[in-house]
Amino acid sequence: MSELSKFSPEAQQYLDGDSAVRLEGAERASADRLEQVIAAYTAQLRVPGAEVDGAVMRRIRELAASRSWWSWLLAPRAIRVRPAVLAVAAAVVLVVLWRVGEREPPVRAAAQTVLVRFQLAAPAAHDVTLAGSFNGWSEGIPLRKSVVPGLWVVTLPLPVGEHQYLFQVDGNQWTPDPGAHAQVDDGFGRTNSVLVVGPRGVAGP
Amino acid sequence: MEPRLIDGPDALPDGEVVRRVLAGEAALFGILVERYREEFGRYAAALVGDPDRAADAMQEAFIRAYRSLASCRDFARVKAWFFRILTNQCHDQRARRRREAPLEGFDAPARERADAAVMDGEVRDAIGAALDRLTPEQREAFVLRHVDGRSYEEMAAILGTGVDALKMRVYRARDALRQQLEHLHE
Numbered sequence: 001m002s003e004l005s006k007f008s009p010e011a012q013q014y015l016d017g018d019s020a021v022r023l024e025g026a027e028r029a030s031a032d033r034l035e036q037v038i039a040a041y042t043a044q045l046r047v048p049g050a051e052v053d054g055a056v057m058r059r060i061r062e063l064a065a066s067r068s069w070w071s072w073l074l075a076p077r078a079i080r081v082r083p084a085v086l087a088v089a090a091a092v093v094l095v096v097l098w099r100v101g102e103r104e105p106p107v108r109a110a111a112q113t114v115l116v117r118f119q120l121a122a123p124a125a126h127d128v129t130l131a132g133s134f135n136g137w138s139e140g141i142p143l144r145k146s147v148v149p150g151l152w153v154v155t156l157p158l159p160v161g162e163h164q165y166l167f168q169v170d171g172n173q174w175t176p177d178p179g180a181h182a183q184v185d186d187g188f189g190r191t192n193s194v195l196v197v198g199p200r201g202v203a204g205p
Numbered sequence: 206m207e208p209r210l211i212d213g214p215d216a217l218p219d220g221e222v223v224r225r226v227l228a229g230e231a232a233l234f235g236i237l238v239e240r241y242r243e244e245f246g247r248y249a250a251a252l253v254g255d256p257d258r259a260a261d262a263m264q265e266a267f268i269r270a271y272r273s274l275a276s277c278r279d280f281a282r283v284k285a286w287f288f289r290i291l292t293n294q295c296h297d298q299r300a301r302r303r304r305e306a307p308l309e310g311f312d313a314p315a316r317e318r319a320d321a322a323v324m325d326g327e328v329r330d331a332i333g334a335a336l337d338r339l340t341p342e343q344r345e346a347f348v349l350r351h352v353d354g355r356s357y358e359e360m361a362a363i364l365g366t367g368v369d370a371l372k373m374r375v376y377r378a379r380d381a382l383r384q385q386l387e388h389l390h391e
Contacts, residue, residue, distance in 0.1 A: 005384040012376050034383055038351045041332050045352070046256035047246040048263050053238050056267040063271065064231035115301075117261070147256040155261050201305055
């Protein structure tokens with residue numbers, strides 16, 4: 001950076017709102033212009049709204065429920081048990097461990113997951129969900145309204161690999177993702193969107 | 206959300222909220238969510254540079270904070286503790302946005318059209334590019350000072366950094382922005 005493009009110490013004080021500093025000429029114009037640009041930039045920012053609160057508190061309720069379940073399991077408590085029942089239970093455990101030990105050790109699947117953001121422009125929609133090979137095409141995962149008008153978004157942790165998916169708008173027809181890298185025929189007359197997740201994020205088309 | 210006493214004389218102080226959440230009143234965490242979302246939303250939006258990713262960063266920061274709430278050493282200073290978690294999430298989202306920029310192209314024309322009424326897209330991009338060139342610390346300081354309009358003393362309390370060091374970061378950020386804007390008009 002050249003010295004010319006740096007503000008003088010006085011200009012820095014002026015930009016800090018020091019009313020004792022008198023700034024004139026080109027430096028004053030440059031400082032004022034910077035302030036105007038920052039004000040315009042700040043005015044166009046779209047700030048996260050109350051939809052964040054709802055999404056966070058839904059997740060917190062789930063976490064709190066699982067936490068209380070664990071607390072119940074881990075809390076010390078007195079248990080009365082008949083010795084005969086204990087002996088049978090121990091025998092069952094031994095048999096199971098013996099059978100498991102005979103099998104080949106399982107191959108560990110790659111546990112790597114990557115956060116992937118899905119988005120669909122659907123300005124007229126009241127409800128948008130997502131289903132795909134990553135959730136067994138079962139119940140729809142809800143998307144939330146973005147702060148960008150008409151845009152629906154959700155971020156999911158997905159394992160590395162290739163996935164197929166579709167959106168469903170207002171519980172009606174299934175819709176491929178117009179922004180997907182590829183579309184593929186599912187063999188039943190429907191077109192699925194394809195997503196390839198690599199270790200460093202979504203792979204390019 | 207159940208609790209509504211976010212501000213005002215009847216509002217629970219942060220430290221009391223944390224104590225009660227850890228004692229099992231998880232719903233009270235909503236007080237901190239609403240309180241900090243309103244206080245730091247603009248900061249997150251500017252630091253990330255993308256509204257949806259800023260929302261993702263806030264969401265993830267709140268959930269991480271809830272999960273590790275017991276590790277917050279000083280309950281009364283939970284705001285500064287949360288601010289650090291949020292800032293890290295914002296830096297992650299900004300880095301991810303830069304890596305995945307081509308993937309987000311499909312709705313870009315709509316965004317640009319919407320933004321054009323408010324400010325020139327070139328100027329917005331110039332600020333974005335200038336912010337990208339700053340160190341994370343300079344970016345945080347610049348956004349707190351100029352977008353959030355905080356005093357250096359407030360910034361020092363949140364960041365745990367001295368006023369002189371913060372001024373230096375803001376000054377460098379202004380110089381970088383000035384240079385970027387000069388290029389714009391060459």
